[in-house]
Amino acid sequence: MKKLSTNTIKGIQNSYRQKEFSPTQFIEKCLETAKKTKDLNAFITVTSDLCFNQSTESERRIRSNTCNFLDGITVAVKDNFCTKDIRTTCASNMLKNFTPTYNATVYSKLMNAGACIVGKTNLDEFAMGSGTVDSIFGPTHNPWCHGENCRIPGGSSGGSAVAVSSGACVVAIGSDTGGSTRNPAALCGVVGLKPTYGLVSRHGLIPLVNSMDVPGIMAKKVEDVCLTLNVIAGPDELDSTTLKTKFNPIIIKDDIDLSKIRIGIPKEYHCEGMSDEVIETWQYVIDLLANEKCIMKSVSLPHTSVSIAVYSILNQCEVASNMARYDGLEYGLRAGADYSTEELYASTRSEGFNNVVRSRIFAGNYFLLRQNYEKYFIKALKLRRLISNDFNNVFNVDQGVDLLLTPSTLSDAPLYKDFISKNNRDQCAFQDYCTQPANMAGIPAISVPIKLSRNKMPLSLQLMGPMLSEELLLNVVKKIENLVNFPFLEMQ
Amino acid sequence: MNNMNFRVFSKTGLKRHYSSHAVKNFQSVVGLEIHAQLNTKTKLFSGAQNSFGSLVNNCVSLFDASIPGTLPVLNRKCVELGVLTALAFSCKVNEISNFDRKHYFYADLPAGYQITQQRAPLANDGELKFQVFTPGIHKKPYNKISKIKQIQLEQDSGKSLHDAELKRSLVDLNRAGAPLIEIVFEPDLEDGEEAAALVKELVLIVQRLGACSGRMEEGALRVDANVSLRHFGEPLSTRTEIKNIGSIRGVANAVRHEIDRQRSVLQNGGKIINETRSWDAIAKVTVPMRDKEVVQDYRYMPEPNLPPLRLNLTTKGDHKDVLSVPLIRDQLPVLPEESRTNLIKDFKLQPVIAIQLVNEPTLLNLFYTLTSDQHRNATKIANFLINDLLTVLNKRKMYVEDCSISVENLSQSLDLYLSGKINLDVCRYVLNELLNDSSLVPFEIVKDKGLLLMTDEKVIEDKCMKVIEDNPKLVKQYKDGKVKVFKALLGILIKSSNDKLDMSLASRKMEELLKK
Known part of the structure; x- marks a missing residue:
């Protein structure tokens, strides 16, 4: 089988048609990779049998020329998307033995398009984290630097990013609440898209922050992200917050003219703690784009610095509310203590959740108390509006820009031992700095790998655009991809 | 304005002895919050069946059980019925309303929160006009208006069943997520x-609208009453709340007892504390609810999974996600108040009769059907329905709406009675027979059993003569001026003729003969 690491969906399906290799052969190869890279701990559950069955179905369709968009394409799904008859854990003791009886819309759509699922990927418990270190199944490791002195993959969709980066699958689904798809994509050297809020259904995604969660897509090549988006996007009756307008599939052109595109560089993203290498990478791409006659412009998003604090408050309030359902009665963990209902709740929740989850519940409930609601929650909502308005202003048709270019993260992937020396809250406040404003505003954002750092770790940049600007975003990323020629990882 | 202060009498007629001073000084203030289950096929936010009395945990969708990842999808029919009800109460329907989460931990609340409309409800500022008339307490009806603060859509909870013997609790989620409006x-x-x-x-109104079955015994309509006492002209003082009162008489009794309790607490120098109480219908007392002692902070938060609920207030343009309020307004039926006015105006009924008829929707429909024949007297029909048919049904402990007598049979029975061919007792007997066997025909019942009244004047005269001849003593007394014995003579006549004479004819004839 020829080199697969940079093969695209189109390329793979072409090989199927040319009979260079078959879906079952390809799936075996992916499962083999997953097995060989077991130490990376990308997967919570590997679904070999199911994947194999799906691949034989794909093979049949390809033979009869009724090939679907994703036939014979391996996918991995973050373990916070409900998958029928496949355990869905959220990497939490609470749902360790939870097997849903229904499918998330995203998963259904992938399956209907012929995708073959390799497995469910690791995450921080209930997607609360930016390192994929806080999982009951142990941390996931960055495939670019594992073993001794290993580095984190980023999070919380670290398992998905590692699965793509290591070649266990072509496409992976993550979720993105404050950067959970873009952050690990950036640190693992793959493309990570957070679509416009409401473009992709959240039905079946176990929520972190309902008003910010979006299913995210990761792949090595932006055209595969695009193809997958075309499969999973669109209105869903089961999610009332999906946009009602019909989704038109996005087409990536081979070579777009950048000379009419205005890209803003928000000065507030040049923040304290950002590594020199990241700043250099940022400048490098600014220069590349300017070379392509792209109109580059410095812009201001004045409320950026407060965004992370506001994000933190809103996040914790919704967490407190969303987690109220885990009481040990209907599903999930039920602790032994049952001499009173209250005791059952308390012991179940204290055994079921880790410290991070429990402390967010605690803080969120505090902010929602009658006497604090105005002071914290309402204020945070007002600031969220201002942050969102910042974006509206820079994307304003008359004098604004079409897209924004920023770093995705403040540095390359941190060493595991350094990362865990700080607590989860501080890490999130640091790691999510560049990514969470897009969630606050609901706008699409994408992380694209640019080059390697001195540590031979991926460095990535982020592009953001106004609501539903995915087409432009993906096309510009395609152009950047061609220009930077990022060296993808070859697993041995 | 109605500033009358009511002396309260219990049903048994016991008079409460308050010093006139106290009565003058305390005014009781009562406000209601009513939860009505909406009459829809499916629940408020899920496709699970919304029905009473189904097999335990058999009408539960994944969403109703709060399975992670499931999301609420608003049921359009619930919005429609909510708006219809709001319009019936002359509320201002809001163009945009929002859903909120109200948090508390309880076994029958699977998500740990209830989705309700706390901050921006479906409708505001309505009123309900009604008449107050309880036979035995009020001499005549009087009008009253209660203002409506808001009407909101919300989810019902499930039901907890506590098995004291096995020391365990069981939960039935059939009701969880059922649609409610809170008024x-x-x-x-x-x-x-x-x-x-x-x-x-x-x-009556929600039944007319088809919005709610109104069956309080099934919990389809539940009443919370808040009660406080104050000195006249002073602001509202501390109130207590009586939760989940399950019948109309229960509302009257619970509130009366709570007013009495508070009055005696205050008269003894005590203080009313803000608490939630429940009504014990058997012991006839309100008792504090223990699990609600702590003041709850519900930590309200906007429901992020539901976009604002938008309504079209101006045009009849209906859209999948935006209902037209003018279109819903067109569906408003004639409301009870209007029916009463019409009954009094068009049929010259007494207000009390009109109230009673409107109180029984099935009887009211029968009334309209039976009066379509112009020959019948409307007041007599109303009396027949309210007094006779209702009595027969009540004796059998039957709901009026379950009455199986066909309209033809009912009108035949009525005509037999109104034309004097049968008397009231026979008429009731016929109604009973018809309830036993719906294949019977009234005319044949009376014919077969020989129950038709004797209207032949000659026969009646003979019977009267016989009584006069047999009772010379009584006749003498009558002729001596003791007219009271006339009744006794009639009684003998009824007995001797097996109650088969047309008595209006017979008594006229008897009088004639005696005066000869």
């Missing part, structure tokens, strides 16, 4: 009778 009234009532009359009128 919040201003505290502008004065006593239990007014509260009960309000509830009665509200039940």
Whole structure:
């Protein structure tokens, strides 16, 4: 089988048609990779049998020329998307033995398009984290630097990013609440898209922050992200917050003219703690784009610095509310203590959740108390509006820009031992700095790998655009991809 | 404005002895919050069946059990019925309303929160006009208006069943997520009778709208009453709340007892504490609810999974996600108040009769059908329905709506009675027979059993003569001026003729003969 690491969906399906290799052969190869890279701990559950069955179905369709968009394409799904008859854990003791009886819309759509699922990927418990270190199944490791002195993959969709980066699958689904798809994509050297809020259904995604969660897509090549988006996007009756307008599939052109595109560089993203290498990478791409006659412009998003604090408050309030359902009665963990209902709740929740989850519940409930609601929650909502308005202003048709270019993260992937020396809250406040404003505003954002750092770790940049600007975003990323020629990882 | 202060009498007629001073000084203030289950096929936010009395945990969708990852999808029919009800109460329907989460931990609340409309409800500022009239307490009906603060859509909870013997609790989620409207009234009532009359009128209205079955015994309509006492002219003082009262008489009794309890606490120098109480219908007392002692902070938060609920207030343009309020307004039926006015105006019925008829929707429909024949007297028909048919049904403990007598049979029985061919007792007997066997025909029943009244004057005269001849003593007394014995003579006549004479004819004839 020829080199697969940079093969695209189109390329793979072409090989199927040319009979260079078959879906079952390809799936075996992916499962083999997953097995060989077991130490990376990308997967919570590997679904070999199911994947194999799906691949034989794909093979049949390809033979009869009724090939679907994703036939014979391996996918991995973050373990916070409900998958029928496949355990869905959220990497939490609470749902360790939870097997849903229904499918998330995203998963259904992938399956209907012929995708073959390799497995469910690791995450921080209930997607609360930016390192994929806080999982009951142990941390996931960055495939670019594992073993001794290993580095984190980023999070919380670290398992998905590692699965793509290591070649266990072509496409992976993550979720993105404050950067959970873009952050690990950036640190693992793959493309990570957070679509416009409401473009992709959240039905079946176990929520972190309902008003910010979006299913995210990761792949090595932006055209595969695009193809997958075309499969999973669109209105869903089961999610009332999906946009009602019909989704038109996005087409990536081979070579777009950048000379009419205005890209803003928000000065507030040049923040304290950002590594020199990241700043250099940022400048490098600014220069590349300017070379392509792209109109580059410095812009201001004045409320950026407060965004992370506001994000933190809103996040914790919704967490407190969303987690109220885990009481040990209907599903999930039920602790032994049952001499009173209250005791059952308390012991179940204290055994079921880790410290991070429990402390967010605690803080969120505090902010929602009658006497604090105005002071914290309402204020945070007002600031969220201002942050969102910042974006509206820079994307304003008359004098604004079409897209924004920023770093995705403040540095390359941190060493595991350094990362865990700080607590989860501080890490999130640091790691999510560049990514969470897009969630606050609901706008699409994408992380694209640019080059390697001195540590031979991926460095990535982020592009953001106004609501539903995915087409432009993906096309510009395609152009950047061609220009930077990022060296993808070859697993041995 | 109705500033009358009511002396309260219990049903048994026991008079409460308050010093005139106390009565003058305390005014009771009552406000209601009513939860009505909406009559829809499916629940408020899920496709699970919304029905009473189904097999335990058999009408539960994944969403109703709060399975992670499931999301609420608003049921359009619930919005429609909510708006219809709001319009019936002359509310201002809001163009945009929002859903909120109200948090508390309880076994029958699977998500740990209830989705409700706390901050921006479906409708505001309505009113309910009703008449207060309890036979035995009020001499005549009087009008009252209670203002509506807001009407909101919300989810019902499941039901907890506590097995004391095995020391375990079981949960039935069939009701979890069922659609409710909560109607919040201003505290502008004065006593239990007014509260009960309000509830009665509200039940009639929601039944007419088809919005709610109104069956309080099934929990389809539940009443919370807040009660406080104050000195006249002073602001509202601390109130207590009586939760989940399950019948109309229960509302009257619970409120009356709570007013009495508070009055005696205050008269003894005590203080009323803000608490939630429940009504014990058997012991006839309100008792504090233990699990609600702590003041709850519900930590309200906007429901992020539901976009704002938008309504079209101006045009009849209906859209999948935006209902037209003018279109819903077109569906409004004639409301009970209007029916009563029409009955009094068009049929010259007494107000009390009109109230009673409107209180029984099935009887009211029968009334309209039976009066379509112009020959019949409307008041007699109304009396027949209210007094006779209702009595027969009540004796059998039957609901009026379950009455199996066909309209033809009912009108035949009525005509037999009104034309004097049978008497009232026979008429009731016929109704009973018809309830036993719906294949029977009234005319044949009376013919077969020989129950038709004798209207032949000659026969009647003979019978009367026989009584006069057989009772010379009584006749003498009568002729001596003791007219009271006339009744006794008639009694003998009834007995001797097996109650088969047309008595109006017979008594006229008897009088004639005696005066000869």
